[in-house]
Amino acid sequence: MTHIVDQVSFGAIVQVRDRLLEQQARGRKVLRLESGDPSFDIPVHVREAMEKALRDGHTHYTASTGIPILRKAIYQKVTTENKLTVPNDDHVVVTNGAMHGLYILFRAMLEEGDEVILPDPMWTEIAENIRLGGGKPVAVRLREENGYQYDPAEIEAAITPRTKAIFVNTPQNPIGVVASRATLEAIAQIAERHNLLLVSDEAYEHVLYDGAEHVSLGSLPAAQNRTISVYSMSKTYAMSGLRLGYLVVNDPLLLERIKKLVRCTINGVNSVTQYGAAAALTGPQDATKAMAQEYQKRRDILFDALEEAPYLKAFKPGGAFYLWARILPEWPGYDGKRDDWSMTNYLIDAAGIGSSPGSAFGPAGRDHIRFAFSCSTAQVEEAARLLPDVLAKAGK
Ligand SMILES: Cc1ncc(COP(=O)(O)O)c(C=O)c1O
Structure with a gap:
């Protein structure tokens, strides 16, 4: 039997990043559209709160689930903005990024062989964290013809006696689709009918375009008592x-297990970061809004370029900062191959443009490509300028 950790990959995006960095080190200009890391600085009041925390000597162990002022600020935010029903701030657990939150959540929730339904394509780390928790990811395909909405009927058809939870991510990585309220209501009702848990990953809750509405799954009546909601400061506040x-986490047993896992994995997040996060949540929110506006500008620039470029059919995302495109059958390929990796490799070699091959996000991602527009506007503009021509020259 292979060790459970040996089943985890090193990640396609890391491979692309390493190649780009290698080219950059050799003096080549590269455009970093491969991964989702906001180009912005953190808001000034967040930096100041962190500097003050350092000066005030807040450099010791903290309460392992988070400092009280931060947990209170989170409680306020999730009960008012996300409209979650939460008994008190003891049900809030601060984690080392949403990634760590997902890891301990699946570890706490799953027993060997339990199944979790998730969309395909999906950010790779979800399936890997389900496996690390002893579970089995069960993929439900997001279909272009349905505007990539998660299909409740297909979710229900994937349920077996071993199904423990349905994982939902909106806005979604890698497609940028925003789940409609109707989709979320239908999923909540399925979970209620089959007595399943719901995991709601809302890392991109504030990265929304064209006035799109973010609905928190846990705010829906049928989902309220069965949802574990996952949030991140990475995208909202850079x-x-x-x-x-x-x-x-409302469920008392899950909460107890999660608290134990926090103690045994990190025993509390960096104290200074926690003061910054409290300032971010309680301070002015204009930086978040300004970032979303800038992302929308980048999305439009890149989408228009892909519309003009041959061999790609792009989807216009309603949220998150990714552009997902299907590679058309006419793609001539590169280096003897015609798959999604061949386009990613071609764009690196021909123009220093980073991207992620769609197959990195699951079988349904095959023959697709993802461009992240979280790098600077200048880089997105440059990539948009180059892409139509560079693609047109492929195979010639
Ligand atoms: C869907 C999704 N959830 C969670 C995360 C993790 O965010 P964090 O930086 O808080 O670990 C990401 C990061 O890319 C993501 O795409």
């Missing part, structure tokens, strides 16, 4: 490197 996320 705090990706500072590593802070949080879970909202």
Whole structure:
């Protein structure tokens, strides 16, 4: 039997990043559209709160599930903005990014062989964290012809006696689709009918375009008592490197297990980051709005370029900062291959443009490509300028 950790990959995006960095080190200009890391600085008041925390000597162990002022700020935010029903701030657990939150959540929730339904394509780490928790990911395909909405009927058809939970992510990585209220209501009702848990990953809750509405799954009556909500400060406040996320867990047994796992894995998030996060949540929110506006501008620039480029059919995302495109059968290929990796490799070699091959996100991602527009506007503009021509020259 292979060790459970040996089943985890090193990640396609890391491979692309390494190639780009290698080219950059050799003096080549590269455009970093391969991964989702906000280009912005953290808001000034967040930096100041962190500097003050350092000056005030807040450099010791904290309460392992988070400092009280942060947990209170999160409780306020999730009960008012996300409209979650939460008994008190003891049900909020601060984690080392949403990634760590997901890891301990699946570890706490699953027993060997339990199944979790998730969309395909999906950010790779979800299936890997389900496996690390002893579970089995069960994929439900997101279909272009349905505008990539998660299909409740297909979810229900995937349920077996071993199904423990349905994982939902909106806005979604890698497609950028925003789940409609009707889709979420239907999923909540399925979960209620089959007595399943719901995991709601809302890492991109504030990265929304064209006035799209973010609905928190846990706010829906049928979902209220069965949802574990997962949030991140990485995208909303550009705090990706500072590593802070949080879970909202109503179920007392799950909460108890999660608290034990926090103690045994990190025993509390970096104290200084926690003060920054409290300032981010309680302070002015204009930086978040300004970032979303800038992302929308980048989305439009890149989408228009892909519309003009041959061999791709792009989907216009309603949220998150990814552009997902289907590679058309006419793609001539590169280096003797015609798959999604061949397009990613071609764009690196021909123009120094980073992207992620769709197959990195699951079988349904095959023959697709993802461009992240979280790098600077200048880089997105440059990539948009180059892409139509570079693709047109492929195979010639
Ligand atoms: C869907 C989704 N959830 C969670 C995360 C993790 O965010 P964090 O930086 O808080 O670990 C990401 C990061 O890319 C993501 O795409």
